[in-house]
Amino acid sequence: MINPADADLGHQARQLRVDTLIILRWLAIIGQTIATLATYYYFNFDFPIGLSFIAIATSACLNVALRLGTPRTFRLDDSEAALLLSYDILQLSALLYLTGGVANPFAMLFLAPVMISAVSLPRKLTILLGLLMIAAATILTVEFLPLPWYEGVQLHFPLLYRTGVWTSLVLSAAFVGLYAARVSDEARLLSTALAATELVLEREQHLSQLDGLAAAAAHELGTPLATIALVTKELQKSLPENAPALADDLALLAQEALRCREILRKLVSLGSEDTGGLLDQASMETLIQEVVEPHRAFGVEVEVIKSGPPDEPAFVRNPAIVYGLGNLVENAVDFAHSKVKIEASWSRNLVVVVIEDDGPGFSQHILNRLGDPYVSGRSSERRTKTEPGAGLGLGLFIAKTLLERSGATVTTANALPPKTGARVTIVWPRSALERSAAGGERDTRPGEAQTASPDTKQ
Template sequence: MTTTFPGFQSADIGANMVRQRTLILLRWMAIAGQVAAILVASQVYGLQLPLGLCALAVGLSVVANLVLIMLFPETRRLSEAEAFLTLLFDLGQLSFLLFLTGGLTNPFAILVLAPVTISASVLRLRSTVVLGALAILAVSTATVWYLPLRFADGTALVIPGIFAFGFWLSIVIGILFLGLYSRRVATEMRSMSEALLATQMALAREQKLTDLAGVVAAAAHELGTPLATIKLVSAELIAELDAQPELQEDARLIREQADRCRDILRDMGRAGKDDLHLRQAPLSAVLREAAEPHLSRGKQVDFAFAPIQDGAEEQPSILRRPEVIHGLRNLVQNAVDFARSSVWVEGEWTARRIIVRITDDGDGFPPGLIGRIGDPFVRARRSDPDVEKRPGYEGMGLGLFIAKTLLERSGADLSFANATDPFLAPKERPERSGAVVEAVWDANDLIAPPTQGGLGENTRIEG
């Protein structure tokens, strides 16, 4: 299912994801490593290197870093194009340095993986594919076109062809594997972060609605006495102003407006009060409240409440927690969206457990996705019949993720299943043939604590 929140939009991958300072720091590390490798190769092992050209290659990176530091603040976040060009420059500089230092006979050729891995983590797929293709092209070119490494006596370093081929193949496979792996992990982390943000917004919205209802009801309670006084005084004025019809009409108007204020406040306060009685409610009342927005959407929603055989007979009174109500509401919405005609909401309890089960008569969960239900942004290609059944559904799984997260936060253990085999013929299916979602709470997590000496006086809402 999907849930929309004002002000929440999925982050655009690659847009302002990387700070300039991060890439500058990585480049300084690469420069230090390149300088150390060149000095060790030439001074310790006596390899003949074109030191002037090598210094030019390293100097280009130094100049690029200094220019970026002078022109832009280090905390600046790079755009997609800027990050791509930065990584492309690093790839080109490294490829030029490999050309000068033996191509794939240089073991540091493996570092060509770095720009591709960074791109896969922070840039769009298109940019990563282009950078990966260029990296493979650079590595392939380095196998045949390079300045060979020469020892102090002038002999060239030659490696067997099969070794060169194996090194080339390992780098290409590394580019593909690490690119896919890094992108997959980064995408899932971003999806989880965005989904958790949406969950927090959903809970905050539900809490605000609950608080608003309490404020309105408290205002109605506090204004009840002055409105009653106004009505009483206006009635006395009406009785005393028989000889002055104009003033008597004004008094009647005052009484009518007082009655109108009373009715408005009564209607506004129907959603609830900051009343100790309404901080808890029977299990049946909470489930009906959660399902209420979806009762008039053209599907039959049936409720059933009963104790399990070894449980307590009396229906438990549970806390009206916003996360529980919002989570159950999302599950009911999902069931109503996909049901053919009916949805069943059942509440059961024992002395130790509370069980809520939501079933529909639709096609059930896709068998291949049951194990992934509750993951955010699960996408699946939709067939034309699915589009006709639920045209507004985007298939991202965010609503179920929010419901699962909120209910598990309240202590629930959720399970998802199908009521029957989805491959049965329509005539062979029982009435309850669709998806089944079951939430089980430990009674201590949900049942309202007992109060001593009654619930006491209602509390004033401050602020």
């Protein structure tokens, strides 16, 4: 799916810079001036040189006005660029009218504005410019001043010859326009594909960097957590019986240390093909319940809705999918005011999971960039993880990347008014989910799914 922001950026890159048209018009002015002076003074051909220089001077004045009124980097709207190219066609028509009409060899310059339009403007505007050029060439085929020639000799080109020139101009404009537009479109598509490839490689590079952080964290934190657990156990043994509050605190500390060790174990197992007893057959209901249960104790109602035909998807449990979905559910619970709704549905071809919350929703100005690393999508109105460093967007980036590796398409949006909140939709082709979760044919190499701590959330 094409990102709207990227599409808008591509359209801006396609727009003509005013500096480009100014430079091209100066070249045309210089060429017209040299041709006019050489024809009148060198060849001594008589024609209305004064009117010709009025047309040339008009183009020069327009160029000066554009240079003084706009910066060099200013990009023209499509309609503005089409208007300036239309002027170029009309100015050239005026010069050709004074110097022989379509019989003038410089009539071929009619093709220049059409070719520029075909490369940089939408097809509708290019067609309109082409029709303007055809209309001007048609008039110049029957109405024009004689072609400048030696004194006492008047060249006369028959209508059939002028019609042939008109036909060649029309066919050349159509061919050059179509060819330039096709080449420009292909180059633009190739550029878009390369940009998308670079984005994918950048995302993979970010995730690979987080792989190393996860491995280092698992290694470095293992020993301190074991020490904490051991000291806590010893303190519990020597605890006086008349200190129930302290006993509760120590029990909580032991529980949290055990939870930290479990998180580290999950991180290490995310990209592993051999996960031992974790690879058990699971249904969609089992998957959703496993993802939801750890987040029911935070004072937020979590509603689960399942729908689909009787043949519920069954697959081998994949820790990467469990982690990705769990991260999205945890985000929803963190930001929700009172309720999170999870809808799981399936058909013969698709499996869809929709996660909604009634919180503040995603910030509009970066909604299209969600899922990139270090892009935070919502405000700090969250229930947990308010410590410094939270809200970097890494959690959503990791979850989105892991789920996409399993064949899913992840989209983010805000609820439609009057509702508030965020909506994340995960869609798998059913065959891809069952195959990916089985650890068989995968989109990436084994061992690439290790991630950073789940505490680095949006």
